Amino acid sequence: MSIRPVRHQTQSEPAIEGAGVRLRRAFGFGKTDEFDPFLLLDDFRNENPVDYFAGFPWHPHRGIETITYVLAGSVAHGDSLGNSGTLGAGDVQWMTAGSGILHQEMPQGDARGRMHGFQLWANLPRSLKMTAPRYQDVPSAEIPEVTEDDGTKVRIICGEFWGKKGPVDGIATDPRYLDVFVPPGVSRTLPVETDRHAFAYVFEGEGSFRDASDPRPVATERIGSDRDADVDLTGNRSLVLFGNGDEVAIRAGDEGIRFLLVSGRPLKEPVAWQGPIVMNTREELAQAYAELRDGSFIRG
Ligand code: MN
Numbered sequence: 001m002s003i004r005p006v007r008h009q010t011q012s013e014p015a016i017e018g019a020g021v022r023l024r025r026a027f028g029f030g031k032t033d034e035f036d037p038f039l040l041l042d043d044f045r046n047e048n049p050v051d052y053f054a055g056f057p058w059h060p061h062r063g064i065e066t067i068t069y070v071l072a073g074s075v076a077h078g079d080s081l082g083n084s085g086t087l088g089a090g091d092v093q094w095m096t097a098g099s100g101i102l103h104q105e106m107p108q109g110d111a112r113g114r115m116h117g118f119q120l121w122a123n124l125p126r127s128l129k130m131t132a133p134r135y136q137d138v139p140s141a142e143i144p145e146v147t148e149d150d151g152t153k154v155r156i157i158c159g160e161f162w163g164k165k166g167p168v169d170g171i172a173t174d175p176r177y178l179d180v181f182v183p184p185g186v187s188r189t190l191p192v193e194t195d196r197h198a199f200a201y202v203f204e205g206e207g208s209f210r211d212a213s214d215p216r217p218v219a220t221e222r223i224g225s226d227r228d229a230d231v232d233l234t235g236n237r238s239l240v241l242f243g244n245g246d247e248v249a250i251r252a253g254d255e256g257i258r259f260l261l262v263s264g265r266p267l268k269e270p271v272a273w274q275g276p277i278v279m280n281t282r283e284e285l286a287q288a289y290a291e292l293r294d295g296s297f298i299r300g
């Protein structure tokens with residue numbers, strides 16, 4: 001077995017999306033190679049309703065999948081396929097935009113005004129960019145949870161892990177999306193196949209993703225900030241990109257640590273990206289935007 005080293009670690013940065021929602025962006029609109037097949041991760045945890053209440057009114061997507069995972073509050077949604085509903089705490093919505101969808105997502109806080117959750121964008125391969133759009137809504141109760149003897153707890157949202165399979169299926173890049181909690185002081189490893197790109201995003205507690213026996217320094221990166229991420233302890237809103245190997249090592253701090261662990265097989269295709277539409281070429285992008293203007297964007 002070989003431990004994946006930490007390639008770099010960054011903090012998510014403030015961004016404004018939709019009709020003025022203040023959120024944090026862990027990555028996106030940039031380094032697609034390192035995260036391929038993933039394009040973007042937004043952290044929309046917020047305790048202040050004024051910051052999110054304008055929501056994400058009607059907008060298009062083509063060529064990607066968006067995965068929304070809600071931890072507190074709720075998200076009311078509707079789309080051009082005729083789906084509508086509300087995602088609550090622990091629920092997941094996996095949307096395959098394919099050839100095109102129009103949707104809206106309107107967050108609402110819980111009784112304390114909290115809205116917690118994440119949206120991940122996964123790219124579609126050339127062969128499926130124009131596939132029929134599809135929604136998978138998964139209530140919290142259908143997400144399998146595995147608890148190990150040491151108290152490590154994993155929710156399996158997509159992919160197979162420790163003998164269980166997540167409820168989201170039929171996804172082209174075979175992604176694995178896990179919500180992992182490791183209790184205070186516990187060290188352990190989690191398998192991630194060698195042919196995948198993998199990252200972690202911390203949202204509770206802190207810990208170290210370094211193998212205790214690895215003396216190499218961790219490369220940190222400055223993004224819009226004059227302070228380096230802490231190289232020893234990785235805490236709230238930290239994004240960790242892993243290098244090659246077949247497992248990830250984690251040592252939890254005094255309060256334990258909870259993080260998303262996401263991995264997928266890279267597509268290695270050219271990326272042409274403008275706003276909510278991601279294709280392979282500039283011509284395909286121009287075509288998509290021309291169709292939006294002339295009203296032919298939504299098929300069938
Ligand atoms: Mn959207």
